[in-house]
Amino acid sequence: MKLWKKVAVASTTLLAAVALTACGSSSNSSSSTSSSKSGAVKGSVSLWVDTTQVPFYKTIVKNFNKKYPDVKVKLTQSPNGSSNAKTDVGKDPAKAADVFEVPNDQLGQMAEAGYINPLSPTAEKTVKANNTATSVKGVTWKDKMYAFPFAEQAQTLYYNKSKLTADDVKSWDTLTSKGVVATDFTVPYNFYPIFLSAGTYLYGKDGETLKGTNANSQEGVNALKWFAEQKANKGVMQTSNALNQLKSGHAQAIIDGPWDAANLKKILGDNFAVAPYPTIKLGGEEKQMQAFLGIEAFAVNSHTDTKNQKAAAALAEFITNKQSQLIVYEQSGQIPTDKATQASSKVANDPVAQAVMAMAKPGFSTLMPKMLQMATFWDAATPLINGAYTGSIKESQYSAKLETFVQRISKAN
Amino acid sequence: MFKRKDKKPPKATYREVWAKGGLASKLSFFLMGVSSLKNRQWVRGIAYLAVEIGFIVWLAFTGVSALSLLTTLGAIKKKQVVFDKAEGVYITKLPDNSVTILLFGVLAVLLIVAMVFLYVTNLRATKSLYIANRDGEHVESNMEQLKSLFDTRLHTTLMTIPIIGILAFTVLPTLYMISMAFTNYDAKHSIGFSWTGFQAFGNVLTGDLAGTFFPVLGWTLVWAVCATATTFFFGVLLAMLIESKGIKFKGVWRTIFVIVYAVPQFVSLLMMAQFLDLQGPLNNILLNWGWIAHPINFIGASASPLVARITVIVVNMWIGIPVSMLISTAIIQNLPQDQIEAAKIDGANALQVFRSITFPQILFVMAPSLIQQFIGNINNFNVIFLLTGGQPMNNNYVGAGDTDLLVTWLYNLVFGQTQRYNASAVLGILIFILSAVFSLFAYRRTNAFKEG
Amino acid sequence: MKSYKAQRRLSLVFRYLLLTLLAVVWLVPIVWIVLASFSYNDTGFVSTFWPEQFTIQNYIGIFTSSQFPFLYWLRNTFVVAVISMVLSTFVTISVAYALSRLRFRFRKPFLQIALVLGMFPGFMSMIALYYILKSFNMLNLGGLILVYVGGAGLGFYIAKGFFDTIPRSMDEAAIIDGATRWQVFIHIGLPMSRPMIVYTALMAFIGPWIDFIFSGIILSSSGNPKTYTIAYGLYNMLHSTKGSSTTYFTQFIAGCVVIAIPITILFVVMQKFYVNGITAGADKG
Known part of the structure; x- marks a missing residue:
């Protein structure tokens, strides 16, 4: 038995090394090279993906089984979608899938709660070698990686190019003077990054410092002032259904994520256009409007039987490799994190991918922190931003409100 | 009326049974059912004995450990991440799962209570057997006992299965919930948690949740009063309108209104939320007709709290009036007409008749169901959850919005971002206390709980 | 006597009107739900009462x-x-x-x-x-x-x-x-x-x-x-x-x-x- 295990370890390290070199050198068919060696990974694992993604993950799992014929994979849809991974897994970790999709901002809490396992050193190496630095940082929590990244998400600006030109959308002021942006100020995911544009940090520069939030400053007040200005701005429309407003022509631009891109193309037809966020005027200065950068990743459940752990890790690694990322991109338009895939002609020529990749650069976006306090953060940021927008928080209260906000999200326990 | 014939045997104390009873009686104090067996009541005797043996076996194998674990909710509270060199992967050594420990601990306590209950019935049976033997009375035979299950003991037959169902699916979960309120079960202690006494109560009543709890409690009460009163009052009016003289096709009219109630709420309310949206059909219609210059934000996340609260009450009328209309219709049809006739002869107009005769009578008949509706509205999850989801946002609240009721806030605390299970258990208990206080005096008056 | 009759008729008409109005108010959202189920829409939100485009594709x-x-x-x-x-x-x-x-x-x-x-x-x-x-x-x-x-x-x-x-x-x-x-x-x-x-x-x-x-x-x-x-x-x-x-x-x-x-x-x-x-x-x- 022990000998067998040694063989297994040896073969996987070998495999990882082979995969590493393969990915680095060639651009195609990287995964099939070492199929004979990997028979040692055995087990049965379950996999959760979003409902609508089940069909193409079936293909990916088939590919996986070509390489690992001894791993039985049970592919099902997750109960409430990957954006609710924390609650779905938290309900009963033992019943949750062995491998599941999770957005990176939930990783910290899941790691602390003990729901997920860190990546093995070999896996870390592979991931680091293949994926962009930001995405690697996105899945790293307290110096350990907790998930295999496969897609990056940042909201971009989608607009109707028959009404707005590419120059119009470069600054928020021209954009909203020439057209109407439909958006939702009650979603902090959309608008908290304005604070970051203004020059504040959320949980410090590294996003892991509990006391690192400095929104309780003049910069923070500037951000709140900007929200208040938008209420009077005729070119900004508060709506819970931006898509519909875009379609009906009441709005000419929206901010949205790549997950809606396919639908947007259908709605706008030939007039579809996409661009990175514009610049905005904050405290008298023109600054880049920022977005939250999210990394979608697959994590391995810590409740998985020890004997299946390796199979689970192998599965998570495989379904986030170059080949799988390309399938995911083709089928659902999610922007890959794999460096080679990003550079491939298909992705590089896609305007949506270009815009998202532009937004992923530093200065355009900030990684969503993975702090445990993020749960409180979302709850607290929503009424703050919305209150400033609607005017229910007066300018005189800004400092006090920001102070309570920062204190609330900086509590250790 | 069903009283047993008055031939109650002379009493005997358990002391007497113990002192003077035979070996079987004595043994029955330890081995349930022995005296039944001795008296050839085989079924009962074997059942008792089997239950006891089963209980002892359970106690020995899992019961004791379940109970002892209950005191600490598991020894290991912290997880540990270790590197498994052989497999080349990290393994997490998980804390003891307090959720299941607590659940099975509560179950064990419940089983012990049930056992004590059975033991008492066993003693009682032993005593009556002792008395029957002592006084030379007829001892029930095996067959007689079985037959009595369909006659004098019919209640046992009818109630056993339902009671087991209630114990398993209502009592056990409720006890579990109550005990959760005394732990630190939250997002930070989601697998291994421990007893913390009244700390969670402190959080809700004086701690960080107090600023949310009291305003939400206030709105919950306002909502319950308004929702109950509006649906009742307008339901009665609608019923009288349909029942009034000269209106034809009363059944059709009633059905039109009932349709609204009949459509499943998760359909009608979810759609209603869209209907009332800032850019929804209602605003579009009103704008097109020129009735309003700007769209009204009825229930959106940035709506004005007052508008949103009025809107949910109005929408609740839309859902609730048909039901109370149906009930009032039935009552109106059965109202004694003589008083009304007499009043009319005396020259009272319709309004006076309504105010002094019809309405008080309806109110009198409907009082008990109104109280039930009030309690129901305190816990009216669907209307708020599906319609507004608690919005609009309130920047002074923690995890709740302006239209959130205690019960939807409770739901948010469990299934929302923050997962504060213990706090929500506290809320559950407080909601219970609230309902209990309100119905304490009320239910005593209702017929259903009076001695028939 | 006549005026009494006229008054009663007026009251009946009024009551019928009121009832009809209420019935319309009650049924409008329901009718809209049914109409929406026949509308062509890919934005996740139906903003009009009358569908812009009918379909049974849903x-x-x-x-x-x-x-x-x-x-x-x-x-x-x-x-x-x-x-x-x-x-x-x-x-x-x-x-x-x-x-x-x-x-x-x-x-x-x-x-x-x-x-x-x-x-x-x-x-x-x-x-x-x-x-x-x-x-x-x-x-x-x-x-x-x-x-x-x-x-x-x-x-x-x-x-x-x-x-x-x-x-x-x-x-x-x-x-x-x-x-x-x-x-x-x-x-x-x-x-x-x-x-x-x-x-x-x-x-x-x-x-x-x-x-x-x-x-x-x-x-x-x-x-x-x-x-x-x-x-x-x-x-x-x-x-x-x-x-x-x-x-x-x-x-x-x-x-x-x-x-x-x-x-x-x-x-x-x-x-x-x-x-x-x-x-x-x-x-x-």
Whole structure:
């Protein structure tokens, strides 16, 4: 038995090394090279993906089984979608899938709660070698990686190019003077990054410092002032259904994520256009409007039987490799994190991918922190931003409100 | 009326049974059912004995450990991440799962209570057997006992299965919930948690949740009063309108209104939320007709709290009036007409008749169901959850919005971002206390709980 | 005399107008839901009363969708509804009858405990229910039925109120004639409570069609949409997928309309029983 295990370890390290070199050198068919060696990974694992993604993950799992014929994979849809991974897994970790999709901002809490396992050193190496630095940082929590990244998400600006030109959308002021942006100020995911544009940090520069939030400053007040200005701005429309407003022509631009891109193309037809966020005027200065950068990743459940752990890790690694990322991109338009895939002609020529990749650069976006306090953060940021927008928080209260906000999200326990 | 014939045997104390009873009686104090067996009541005797043996076996194998674990909710509270060199992967050594420990601990306590209950019935049976033997009375035979299950003991037959169902699916979960309120079960202690006494109560009543709890409690009460009163009052009016003289096709009219109630709420309310949206059909219609210059934000996340609260009450009328209309219709049809006739002869107009005769009578008949509706509205999850989801946002609240009721806030605390299970258990208990206080005096008056 | 007649006619016209107005107000949202189910829409939001573009594709889509197996949901819900209807009715009627017509030692304590239990909000117990069912490996439709039936024992109030109104003298006469209480229950109690049984049964039948919370907690972990019930399946359709859910929105409405129709018809048919049930308990005030 022990000998067998040694063989297994040896073969996987070998495999990882082979995969590493393969990915680095060639651009195609990287995964099939070492199929004979990997028979040692055995087990049965379950996999959760979003409902609508089940069909193409079936293909990916088939590919996986070509390489690992001894791993039985049970592919099902997750109960409430990957954006609710924390609650779905938290309900009963033992019943949750062995491998599941999770957005990176939930990783910290899941790691602390003990729901997920860190990546093995070999896996870390592979991931680091293949994926962009930001995405690697996105899945790293307290110096350990907790998930295999496969897609990056940042909201971009989608607009109707028959009404707005590419120059119009470069600054928020021209954009909203020439057209109407439909958006939702009650979603902090959309608008908290304005604070970051203004020059504040959320949980410090590294996003892991509990006391690192400095929104309780003049910069923070500037951000709140900007929200208040938008209420009077005729070119900004508060709506819970931006898509519909875009379609009906009441709005000419929206901010949205790549997950809606396919639908947007259908709605706008030939007039579809996409661009990175514009610049905005904050405290008298023109600054880049920022977005939250999210990394979608697959994590391995810590409740998985020890004997299946390796199979689970192998599965998570495989379904986030170059080949799988390309399938995911083709089928659902999610922007890959794999460096080679990003550079491939298909992705590089896609305007949506270009815009998202532009937004992923530093200065355009900030990684969503993975702090445990993020749960409180979302709850607290929503009424703050919305209150400033609607005017229910007066300018005189800004400092006090920001102070309570920062204190609330900086509590250790 | 069903009283047993008055031939109650002379009493005997358990002391007497113990002192003077035979070996079987004595043994029955330890081995349930022995005296039944001795008296050839085989079924009962074997059942008792089997239950006891089963209980002892359970106690020995899992019961004791379940109970002892209950005191600490598991020894290991912290997880540990270790590197498994052989497999080349990290393994997490998980804390003891307090959720299941607590659940099975509560179950064990419940089983012990049930056992004590059975033991008492066993003693009682032993005593009556002792008395029957002592006084030379007829001892029930095996067959007689079985037959009595369909006659004098019919209640046992009818109630056993339902009671087991209630114990398993209502009592056990409720006890579990109550005990959760005394732990630190939250997002930070989601697998291994421990007893913390009244700390969670402190959080809700004086701690960080107090600023949310009291305003939400206030709105919950306002909502319950308004929702109950509006649906009742307008339901009665609608019923009288349909029942009034000269209106034809009363059944059709009633059905039109009932349709609204009949459509499943998760359909009608979810759609209603869209209907009332800032850019929804209602605003579009009103704008097109020129009735309003700007769209009204009825229930959106940035709506004005007052508008949103009025809107949910109005929408609740839309859902609730048909039901109370149906009930009032039935009552109106059965109202004694003589008083009304007499009043009319005396020259009272319709309004006076309504105010002094019809309405008080309806109110009198409907009082008990109104109280039930009030309690129901305190816990009216669907209307708020599906319609507004608690919005609009309130920047002074923690995890709740302006239209959130205690019960939807409770739901948010469990299934929302923050997962504060213990706090929500506290809320559950407080909601219970609230309902209990309100119905304490009320239910005593209702017929259903009076001695028939 | 004439003016009195004219006044009455005016009042009637006025009442008809008022009634019509109210009926329109009540029905407009419902009509809109039905219209929306026929509208072509891919934005997840219907902003107009009258659809801009009619289509029956939503209905075709919902019945042929592979990701959302609507027909399985219908079948599952029907099976759950029928079984839980039979069992729940049996449980509820038994309890109500025993509490109303029989006298035994634990009757009063039981009534009081039942009252207390009913006042705890149910959400917290869902976590416990989940683990109870899990330990019996019953996180499936069977477990869902158990939950529905398990709760039925506490839903006896209306039926008990009804039994309370049946004069007890009949039972006594039958007992004096030598009938057992079981015979009284079967031959007198049950036949007389037929409307009550119909009411209880219909309510139990409708329950599974509209419950999206319990079914969600219990069924979601299977991850297999073919095992969902209709209410949770439809609810899940809207909430499980980021982005693409907007494209399914009108299909969701169509699915809702499909199940709302039979439930509405059932309810309209049984409104009489409903009223009888509610008022029976209160009649004696």
